[in-house]
Amino acid sequence: MMNLNQNILEKTEKVASKKLMLEIKDLKKSFGNNYVLNGFNLELYEGENLVIMGKSGSGKSVMIKCLVGLMEPDSGSIKVMGKDITILNRMDLDELRTEIGFLFQGSALYDSMTVKENLEFPLRRHKHKFGHITDTTQLVIEALQSVGLADTIDLMPAELSGGMQRRVALARTLILKPRIILYDEPTSGLDPITAKEIIELMRHIQGQYKTSSLIITHDVDCARVVSERMILLIDGVNYAEGTFAELKASKDEKIKAFFK
Numbered sequence: 185m186m187n188l189n190q191n192i193l194e195k196t197e198k199v200a201s202k203k204l205m206l207e208i209k210d211l212k213k214s215f216g217n218n219y220v221l222n223g224f225n226l227e228l229y230e231g232e233n234l235v236i237m238g239k240s241g242s243g244k245s246v247m248i249k250c251l252v253g254l255m256e257p258d259s260g261s262i263k264v265m266g267k268d269i270t271i272l273n274r275m276d277l278d279e280l281r282t283e284i285g286f287l288f289q290g291s292a293l294y295d296s297m298t299v300k301e302n303l304e305f306p307l308r309r310h311k312h313k314f315g316h317i318t319d320t321t322q323l324v325i326e327a328l329q330s331v332g333l334a335d336t337i338d339l340m341p342a343e344l345s346g347g348m349q350r351r352v353a354l355a356r357t358l359i360l361k362p363r364i365i366l367y368d369e370p371t372s373g374l375d376p377i378t379a380k381e382i383i384e385l386m387r388h389i390q391g392q393y394k395t396s397s398l399i400i401t402h403d404v405d406c407a408r409v410v411s412e413r414m415i416l417l418i419d420g421v422n423y424a425e426g427t428f429a430e431l432k433a434s435k436d437e438k439i440k441a442f443f444k
């Protein structure tokens with residue numbers, strides 16, 4: 185039987201051999217006297233699903249905004265696939281952004297466009313990534329198939345349920361074949377059954393597209409099913425890190441509060 189030390193060593197080697205997709209080091213951001221991020225760190229490895237949990241107002245959105253270049257941190261470094269985004273110029277940042285897909289709360293579809301047109305939209309915007317594509321239909325169908333909704337291609341968003349709209353929004357993200365996906369509260373506002381469908385879909389996407397995902401959620405079920413690792417963001421730092429099972433077993437009151 186394998187002893188514990190050997191097991192830990194093998195796990196460490198496995199992680200070390202994986203490519204680092206995202207790396208946040210000592211991130212700090214404050215607004216006046218409100219010190220929101222006080223040295224936050226994060227490492228996301230290729231192919232993994234990393235969940236971040238934090239109470240409302242703990243700085244999750246601020247962290248995401250810094251990560252995608254919408255907000256300037258006070259200090260710290262943010263590397264996406266090895267490139268420090270805090271020093272990239274606009275054009276390089278735009279190009280790097282095509283490697284990152286988003287599924288944000290209320291990732292709204294354009295109401296006046298069909299599902300197909302909604303999915304073609306990012307392809308037109310990021311033409312340079314795919315060169316000149318004359319027939320986008322096949323790409324649209326493939327992306328819709330991966331979320332199980334190929335038959336909605338000619339429908340309008342209003343004809344879809346809330347869960348279907350979120351799946352189409354995910355297809356619109358996938359069509360650019362991102363290497364990293366950021367999910368911000370992917371199950372919020374959905375009934376438990378639809379939320380479960382989205383959670384299963386996130387797992388399926390990870391397998392099919394080999395994406396690395398950063399998932400911000402309050403949903404304990406979602407964290408349990410999708411995460412390989414979790415970070416608890418408390419007081420602007422990584423208060424605790426580990427697998428779902430490790431954190432759930434903690435006796436620390438602040439950690440326990442997340443699993444009640």
Ligand SMILES: Nc1ncnc2c1ncn2[C@@H]1O[C@H](COP(=O)(O)OP(=O)(O)OP(=O)(O)O)[C@@H](O)[C@H]1O
Nearest residue numbers: 214215218220238239240241242243244245246247
């Ligand atoms: N542009 C801003 N100017 C001033 N304060 C801000 C700004 N953006 C965020 N904050 C403050 O930063 C703190 C963290 O906010 P943030 O939106 O990141 O929380 P959150 O963890 O995403 O919360 P929730 O789970 O409710 O979405 C809050 O105290 C908020 O008031």
